[in-house]
Amino acid sequence: MLDLAKATATGQLPLDAYWGTVILKYQGRSGDLVPIATSFDVTGRYGLQTPFSEGLSRLWKGSMWHVDGRRNSLILTGNGGTEPTRATVTLFYNKGKASYPIERRLEPGEQIWADVGEIIRNQIPDKDGKTIPPDTMMGSYELRDLDHPGVGHLYEGKLVIDKTWGHGYYGCATCCGTEETAMNPDPLGGPITTGAWNDFEARDACTDSWEDVTGEATDWTSDNAGVVTIARGYTNFVGVGSTYGSAQVQLESDRHLQECPVMTYGGQNTQNTLAMTCSPSTVAWGGSVSCTVRGASASQVTGWNFSASGLAVNGPTGTLTWTGPMVASGTVTATAAGVTLSTSVTVDARSAFQAVTVPTPQLVPSGTAPMPVLTSPPSGAEGTFGQSAYVYSFTLGPPGAASSGPNAGLYYATSLTDASSYPWELNPGLTNTGDPFYLHQGQNAGYGCYATVSQIVAAVQAHEIGMPGPSHYSEVAAALAGDNPATFATTYVGTSSGIQSGVEAAYNAAVLAGNVEPRTDLPTNIDYPPYPECPQ
Amino acid sequence: MKMRAIYATFTLLALLPRTHGKQAAFVDLSASPTAPEPKGQAVAIRGGGVLYHGNAPRPLPGTPPVSLTLRRVISVRDGAAVKDIVEVIMTNVGKAPISIPVGTAPVSLLAANEKNRRFLDFSVRSGRNGRLLGSARSASSEGHPESTATLQPGDTAVFWIPAGIWRPDAATSENAEAQEATLSVLLHRKVLENGTDWIEAVGEPVYSQNSLPLPHAATPEVVR
Numbered sequence: 108m109l110d111l112a113k114a115t116a117t118g119q120l121p122l123d124a125y126w127g128t129v130i131l132k133y134q135g136r137s138g139d140l141v142p143i144a145t146s147f148d149v150t151g152r153y154g155l156q157t158p159f160s161e162g163l164s165r166l167w168k169g170s171m172w173h174v175d176g177r178r179n180s181l182i183l184t185g186n187g188g189t190e191p192t193r194a195t196v197t198l199f200y201n202k203g204k205a206s207y208p209i210e211r212r213l214e215p216g217e218q219i220w221a222d223v224g225e226i227i228r229n230q231i232p233d234k235d236g237k238t239i240p241p242d243t244m245m246g247s248y249e250l251r252d253l254d255h256p257g258v259g260h261l262y263e264g265k266l267v268i269d270k271t272w273g274h275g276y277y278g279c280a281t282c283c284g285t286e287e288t289a290m291n292p293d294p295l296g297g298p299i300t301t302g303a304w305n306d307f308e309a310r311d312a313c314t315d316s317w318e319d320v321t322g323e324a325t326d327w328t329s330d331n332a333g334v335v336t337i338a339r340g341y342t343n344f345v346g347v348g349s350t351y352g353s354a355q356v357q358l359e360s361d362r363h364l365q366e367c368p369v370m371t372y373g374g375q376n377t378q379n380t381l382a383m384t385c386s387p388s389t390v391a392w393g394g395s396v397s398c399t400v401r402g403a404s405a406s407q408v409t410g411w412n413f414s415a416s417g418l419a420v421n422g423p424t425g426t427l428t429w430t431g432p433m434v435a436s437g438t439v440t441a442t443a444a445g446v447t448l449s450t451s452v453t454v455d456a457r458s459a460f461q462a463v464t465v466p467t468p469q470l471v472p473s474g475t476a477p478m479p480v481l482t483s484p485p486s487g488a489e490g491t492f493g494q495s496a497y498v499y500s501f502t503l504g505p506p507g508a509a510s511s512g513p514n515a516g517l518y519y520a521t522s523l524t525d526a527s528s529y530p531w532e533l534n535p536g537l538t539n540t541g542d543p544f545y546l547h548q549g550q551n552a553g554y555g556c557y558a559t560v561s562q563i564v565a566a567v568q569a570h571e572i573g574m575p576g577p578s579h580y581s582e583v584a585a586a587l588a589g590d591n592p593a594t595f596a597t598t599y600v601g602t603s604s605g606i607q608s609g610v611e612a613a614y615n616a617a618v619l620a621g622n623v624e625p626r627t628d629l630p631t632n633i634d635y636p637p638y639p640e641c642p643q
Numbered sequence: 644m645k646m647r648a649i650y651a652t653f654t655l656l657a658l659l660p661r662t663h664g665k666q667a668a669f670v671d672l673s674a675s676p677t678a679p680e681p682k683g684q685a686v687a688i689r690g691g692g693v694l695y696h697g698n699a700p701r702p703l704p705g706t707p708p709v710s711l712t713l714r715r716v717i718s719v720r721d722g723a724a725v726k727d728i729v730e731v732i733m734t735n736v737g738k739a740p741i742s743i744p745v746g747t748a749p750v751s752l753l754a755a756n757e758k759n760r761r762f763l764d765f766s767v768r769s770g771r772n773g774r775l776l777g778s779a780r781s782a783s784s785e786g787h788p789e790s791t792a793t794l795q796p797g798d799t800a801v802f803w804i805p806a807g808i809w810r811p812d813a814a815t816s817e818n819a820e821a822q823e824a825t826l827s828v829l830l831h832r833k834v835l836e837n838g839t840d841w842i843e844a845v846g847e848p849v850y851s852q853n854s855l856p857l858p859h860a861a862t863p864e865v866v867r
Contacts (some may be wrong), residue, residue: 412723417776417807419724438810440723477692490696500689506678518677527691579694599775603678604749607842608766608778611688615829615848621694622703 129159130187130216137161137366162366163187164282164359165259167250168313172198172223173267175244179224180267184250186213188260193253196221200239200246207233210253215260221248250280256309257323257358258369283313284361288320290354290374296446297344299382299402305340307354307374312361324356324374335378344380347402352378379403383441383448385513390433392457396512397430398450403443410442413513418601420515431512434519435600452513460593463525465584465617468495468572471530473538483536484544484636489627493567495531497583497621499614501592502526506603518603520596523610529580531571537564547638556641558630566628577625586620587613664735664797670745672765672779673719673728673803679749679780690844706846707830708737709794713855716806716824727806727857729767729777729824735794743800744783746790753833755840757784760833767806770823770854777805806857826851 109129114120131142142159172180186192191212196219198207207226211219225231230238252259263280291306307324308317327337331350336343342352353375359367381402390396400408404427411422411429415437422429429439433454440449474480478494485491504522509515536544537560546552549559572580592613599609680686692703710733717728735741744761746752753760762782768775781802783790792800806824827848834841 410723412810414724414810417774417809419721419808419810421722421724440810442723479693488696494693494696496693497691498689499691500687502685502687504685505683506680508678516677583694595775601677601775602778603680604675604764604780605775605778607686607688608764609775611690611764611829611844612766612775612827612848614690615844618691618694619847624696 131159160262160264160280162282163258163260163262164284164367165252165255165257165261166283166311166313167261167263167280168283169248169250169263169265169280171245171267172248172265173245174224174227177270178267179222179270180265182221182223182248182250183218183264184261185218185264186215186260187262188255189215190260191215192255192260194219194261195249195251195253197249197251198223198226198239198246199248200243203247205239207237207239210234248280256318256320257356259359281313282359282367283311284367285309285358285370285372286312286315286361288356288358288372288374289317290352290376292445293376294349294379294444295342295352295376296379296381296402296444297342298446298448299344299347299380302341302343305337305342305352305354305376307340307356309356309358309372320356320358323358324354326353326355328353329378334380337378342378344378347380347382349377349379349402351375379444379446381443381446381448383439383443383450385439385450385452388450389453389455391455392434393432394454395430396433396439396452397428398439398441398452398513399428400441400443400448401427403427403446407444408441410440411513412440412442414438414440415600418517420513420517422513422515429512431515432509433512434507434509434514435517437513439513457597459597460520460523461525462591462593463501463523463527463587463614465497465580465587466527466529468529468531468580471532473532473535475530475532478530478532481532481534483534483539483542485534485536487633487635489567489570489624489629491534492537492563492629493531493533493571495529495571495579495621497527497529497579497618499527499618500525501610501614503596503606503610506606514600517600518606519600520606520610523593523596525592527614529572529583531568531580533564533567537567543636543638547634549634552634552638554634554641556632557634558632562630563633566630570625570627570629579621579625582623582625583617583621586617590616664795664799666801667794667798668743668745668792668800670747670781670800671803672747672781673717673726673805675747675779675805676750679753679782681750681754686842687839688842688844702849703847705830706849707741707743707828708735709741709743709828709849710734710736711826711828711849711851713824713826713851713853714801716855716857717803718858721808724808724810726808727777727824729804729806729826729855731765731802731804731826731851733794733800733802733828735796735798738796740793740795742783742791742793744781744790745792745800746782746784746787749780749782752782752784752787752790755833755835757786759783759785761845762831762833764829764831765802765804766827766829766848767804767824768827770825776807776824776857779804823854824857825854 193212195210227239232238252261287310297303307321309320321340329335329337333346334348334350337352355373360370383400385398413420436454438451502524506518507521508518536542549557590613592610595609712732714730719726762780764780767777827850829848830845
């Protein structure tokens with residue numbers, strides 16, 4: 108018998124040590140010793156008595172605590188292990204809807220004492236700044252070893268004291284063991300040459316929740332090292348095929364009446380190494396590619412996809428191969444047995460369509476559509492002497508599209524035929540030899556001070572169709588050289604309307620470029636009505 | 644699909660910025676056909692015209708007097724991919740009412756036996772390099788009055804235009820390439836002439852006044 112009153116009286120314990128923890132160690136079986144702690148008042152009439160807690164656990168679920176005018180509760184957990192650990196005492200109240208955690212790092216032998224009455228009465232905040240409402244009078248509690256999810260280091264103790272009647276009673280917390288274990292994911296699969304983590308999980312008998320104990324697991328084993336190798340929970344997928352992986356872990360069992368003795372639990376899962384290849388990986392434009400999944404059954408293939416910038420094709424399910432002609436480079440993806448497998452396919456450039464060039468200009472009579480009728484005499488503005496037009500016209504052959512494989516439904520141009528024209532016109536005053544304007548210019552009228560018709564026509568021609576320019580014609584030519592409709596038609600893959608839009612956009616860009624007014628070099632000495640003679 | 648359009652219309656009405664006009668149409672072209680022409684058919688297209696001089700009218704004659712404002716990008720899950728849709732507000736900025744094509748079935752509306760066939764050709768492009776990301780067309784013809792909407796000055800029409808389809812988990816350099824979307828629209832008509840069914844561009848393209856980032860093409864965090 109250990110008499111604590113005597114130890115206090117002799118100075119072995121401080122006089123103000125009202126509460127304490129006693130640890131007894133002995134060699135033998137559980138239950139060989141049944142220690143009891145008792146305490147009596149000076150009259151010997153009122154006493155308290157509690158048995159010792161024998162086991163250590165990672166999780167204790169406690170019974171009721173009471174705090175009111177006549178009762179207080181003291182809750183304890185201590186580190187009974189040989190290394191430090193983080194422990195929490197969590198008080199639950201408001202019918203379990205609210206909680207108050209106390210977390211602390213405990214050296215071996217250290218404890219957390221929770222005087223619940225003091226916590227409530229003094230409104231002591233928890234680590235989140237939250238307090239328990241003053242009118243709270245009861246609740247439950249939990250003790251958890253945060254650093255040892257497999258085999259915990261915590262022991263427990265609780266005492267409820269009736270301060271009025273001198274009555275006290277202890278509460279028996281229940282250790283929480285493991286009900287079952289599992290190795291996840293099951294199956295675990297991955298592309299060859301890659302890797303993935305296994306999880307070892309244990310279902311807690313108290314909470315019914317699965318907890319990760321991967322860090323506690325050992326003896327990671329592959330049934331076929333040619334398919335996967337496993338080390339410290341990490342699987343390397345080394346060869347196409349299927350096998351099993353396994354591991355073991357020491358956990359507290361759910362035999363709580365026996366203080367949750369430690370037992371060895373095993374776990375196993377299926378491990379699949381998969382591969383997907385597309386052959387050939389580089390293909391001529393329009394050539395066929397065959398993509399194949401290995402390591403899975405056809406029914407395990409839940410999807411094929413092709414993606415490239417702005418493009419996506421959804422493929423079939425339930426088939427190991429996806430075959431068809433390719434017109435666009437991109438990534439082929441298969442989903443098999445829950446594993447995503449991807450590989451890229453490169454499509455060589457196709458033969459380019461013949462580049463569109465600006466047509467040879469054709470001088471046409473004034474007023475030929477789409478140009479306006481020019482009337483003589485010109486007013487002096489450049490546009491009254493001559494005009495030009497870029498009339499684009501092209502034909503796109505029926506768009507092509509593959510009917511199967513990764514590029515199924517992606518449209519491409521099959522041909523581009525350009526039939527554009529570039530007409531230009533001159534004012535009749537420059538072409539009609541009987542026109543008064545014509546007759547009054549320089550040489551024709553014998554007026555040496557005025558420009559000749561040839562000089563005026565040369566200037567108008569240079570403005571409209573001169574090369575290298577600048578002229579309206581050279582502007583169109585430069586625009587086509589920079590953004591050629593044939594280049595778009597050659598390279599675009601998408602929708603049929605996209606082919607038309609893109610090709611037409613390049614033509615329209617050339618039209619707009621040609622609408623920028625180039626420099627004019629019209630002679631400054633043109634003889635306009637009333638056609639004055641040269642000054643004397 | 645129909646329910647989504649109804650819901651979207653309701654939402655858009657609530658979100659519309661204050662304008663003098665009303666929203667006259669909502670046109671969802673995000674599911675527009677990939678081939679707006681009958682299968683296996685060649686197309687003949689023409690356009691352009693006189694190259695104007697210093698007094699060139701701008702925009703070119705025939706160009707619809709509209710402004711385009713991109714309001715948002717809508718992302719729709721399409722299997723393992725994400726389809727981006729640009730929502731654009733078209734506003735009549737002219738002084739007179741205009742009629743615009745709003746039909747979503749271009750193949751039938753633009754068939755050679757229809758009269759007064761017109762369509763708006765929308766193009767969504769990368770703001771960075773001009774690459775075409777998506778296109779769609781709304782069409783109208785005389786025999787289908789429901790395919791035409793009238794916009795009074797200040798009135799708006801809202802269009803949903805496809806802007807590409809992406810695999811968010813695809814680590815492609817192209818995904819990071821198309822960071823912003825711009826949009827243009829060009830009015831066309833179709834003319835049957837000597838046995839050839841010509842597509843004719845009318846005026847010049849109208850460009851959106853703003854651009855919008857494409858979340859799935861550009862957002863770094865979705866590029867693995």
